[in-house]
Amino acid sequence: MRKYSVYIGILIIGIGIGYVLFGKRAAVASEGVKEHKHTEKEQMWTCSMHPQIMQPEPGDCPICGMDLIPADQTTDGLTSGQFRMTENAMALANIETSVIGKDALTEGAIKLSGVITENEEENAVQTVHFSGRIEKLYVKYTGETVRNGQLLALIYSPELVAAQQELLTAVSLKSAQPALYEAVKRKLASWKLTATQIEEIERSGKVKSNFPVYANVSGVVTEKNIEVGDHLKEGQAMFRIANLNTVWGAFDAYENMISSLKIGQKVIVRTHAFPEESLEATVSFINPVLDKKTRTVTVRVLLKNKDERLKPGMFIEGVIKKNETAKQGGEAILIPKSAVLWTGKRSVVYVKPEHKQAVFEMREVVLGALSGDDYVVISGVSEGEEIVVNGTFTVDASAQLQGKYSMMNRKEEKKKEENIITPVFSEVFQQEMQQIINGYIQVKDALIKGDYQLIKDAGVKNLEVFDNVKTTDFSEKEKGLVSQLKKKTARITTATALGVQQKEFKKLSDAMIEITEGFDQKGRTLFVQFCPMGDENRGAKWLSYEDEVMNPYFAGEMLRCGSVVDTLQKQ
Known part of the structure; x- marks a missing residue:
């Protein structure tokens, strides 16, 4: 009996020691399994080059085939405008950042960017002075x-054929009716026929069915508005001819530069085409x-171009000499040109709020003049902030x-002050x-x-729609606005090329948007859309x-380049 009691005691002691040694460890392991399963359940995988890809398990990116990486889902402390990038994505895209500092400006120098344009004073339009059909x-x-x-x-011109016949008849009656003869000659001269051409018709006694048209000026054809077989009206433009012996250098100067500029x-x-060569010009x-x-x-200079090396559309840079500027040098916040994105009215940069974290946010900046390869910052970022430069x-x-x-x-927020202006x-x-x-929508389509x-x-x-608009009860200002819109629409109809139509449509769109922003009654919803390119x-x-x-x-x-930036006259 005593023997069994000893065995039972030893068994109880063994169970107790086993619980002490292994029970807690098992409980901890069990909690670890639960925690591990929880982690595995929430882990997502993404592509370093295509962060929109999110999958619950590893694999290949369906877009580029790269191995997916664990997604960083931590958003603690991020504001609504901030976002996080993975270190892998930053390395693959070669993203570089730099801390903003103050640097010395190039004393008294202003750097401008621009393009070569035609000298409008030397442009000419070759028109036809009589109606007819182009034969050759x-x-x-x-x-x-x-x-x-x-x-x-x-050009074959029935009216010119008839006028030539009148001349030949008037020549035969010249001694009896000299006034008739002179009147017919004046009529031909009004169609820009030269005295030599008129004399040739008289001398030959024959009517020309196809009449020649000669150039009035020398230059390069920049617009061609006709083809063989076209029927022309008197005064219609055939060609636009530009004399490129001189061209304009047209530069864009920002608002804060104006005080430093003078004729x-x-x-x-x-020029970008010949960077090693420089030309000296004067602000005209x-x-x-x-x-x-x-x-x-726009700041414009006149450039000589007898060898026609300067071609309209070329990008150029201009530097106003040190001793020619009104402002002196000093220190200013500078950021590289590569850091700036341009989008219509705005220029934006990306700021890294925390130096040790791959977190970014967009910031709008107001820029001043170029100083070398850097922009002067008027507002938007401060010294010591870190921005993306590559x-x-x-x-x-x-x-x-x-x-x-x-x-x-971008979230467009209308300011209360706009109601005063609109x-x-x-x-x-x-x-x-x-x-x-x-x-307008039909033109857009x-x-x-x-x-x-x-x-x-x-x-x-x-x-034709404008002609049907009842303006009787309009204010004078409203009548004037309708008149402006009609003129802008008319320019689209008279434009000589698709590119010109697009430019005139932009001007019409700006006016239409400005007007409809002032509507206070409901109508069919209008979306204002914007393309930075x-x-x-x-x-x-x-x-x-x-x-x-x-x-x-x-x-x-x-077609898909752009976004909706505002909504007007909502239903």
């Missing part, structure tokens, strides 16, 4: 050089009107994909404007297709009845 064309493409007096085309200043001009014109969209004025577009793309504020995705229109004006808006004739027809149709990367807006972006500025290409 001797100038067949733009860029062709023509000389004063060169044969351009042969007569010497400018050193360099400073536009008295500030462009409200870009906040710049890979800015990649950072912006990541912001877009994560739904954060970016160059293409006009309030009468109810009848707002009602009548709806048909003009409908006509034609531009999306990129068909020159279709755009022109839509513009002509919209002009429109108008040669200066940015362009347009109105649409649909929130889906269909870009009218690229002739059917890049």
Whole structure:
């Protein structure tokens, strides 16, 4: 009996020791399994180059095939405008940042960017002075050089044939009716026939069925508006001819530079095409009107170009000499040009709020003059902040994909002060404007297709709409606005090329948006859409009845380039 009692005691002691040694460890292990399972359940995997890809397990990126990496889902402490990038994505995109500091400005120097343009004072339009049909064309493409007096085309003109016959009849009656003879000669001279041509008709006694047209000036054909078989009206433009012996250098100067600019200043001009060569020119014109969209004025110089090396459209840089500027050097906050993204009215940079974390946020900045390869910062960032200086577009793309504020995705907030500036229109004006808006939308839809004739027809149709608008009860200001819109629409119908139509449409769109922003009554919803690449990367807006972006500025290409930035006259 005592023997069994000893065994039972030993067994109880063994169980107790086992619980002490292994029980707690098992409980901890069990909790660890639970915690591990919880972690495994929430872990997501993404692509370092395509952060929009999110999958619950590892594998390959469906877009580029790269191995997926664990997604960093930590958002603690991030504001609504901030977003995080993985270290892998930053390394692959070669993203570099730099801490902003104050540097010395180049004393008394202003650096400007611009383009070569035609000297408008030397431009000429070759018109036809009598109606007719083009039988033969001797100038067949733009860029062709023509000389004063060169044969351009042969035109069959029934009215000119009749006038020549009148001349031959008047010649036979010259002694009896000298007044009739002189009147017929004056009639031919009014059609720009030379005395030599008139004398040749008299001498030959024959009527020319196809009459020659000669160039009035020398230069390069920059626009060709006719083809063989076209029927022309008196005064219609055949060619635009530019004399490129001199050209203009047109620079954009920011608002804060204006006080340092004056007529007569010497400018050193360099082209991107010939960077080792420099030209010296003088400021001949400073536009008295500030462009409200870009906040710049045009500064112009005249450049000699006898060898025609300077071609319209070339990018150029200009530096105003030190001793020519009014302001002196000093210290200012400078940021590299590579850090700045331009989007219409705005210039933005990406700031890294915490130096040790891969967190970024977009910041709008107001920029001043160029100093070397850096911009002077007027406001937006401060000394000591860290900004992205390389890979800015990649950072912006990541912001877009994560739904954060970016160059293409910005929350537009109307300021209360805008109500003071934006006009309030009468109810009848707002009602009548709806048909003009409908006509505008038709022009926009034609531009999306990129068909020159279709755009022109839509513009002509919209002009008819203006004629039906009842302006009796409009204020004088409202009548003036309708008149301006009609003129802007008319320019689209008279434009000689698709590119010109697009530029005129942008001007019309800006006016339409400004007016509809002042509407206070409800109507069909209008979406204001914006593309930062429109108008040669200066940015362009347009109105649409649909929130889906269909870009009218690229002739059917890049249709989805843009975003909705505002909504007007909501239903």
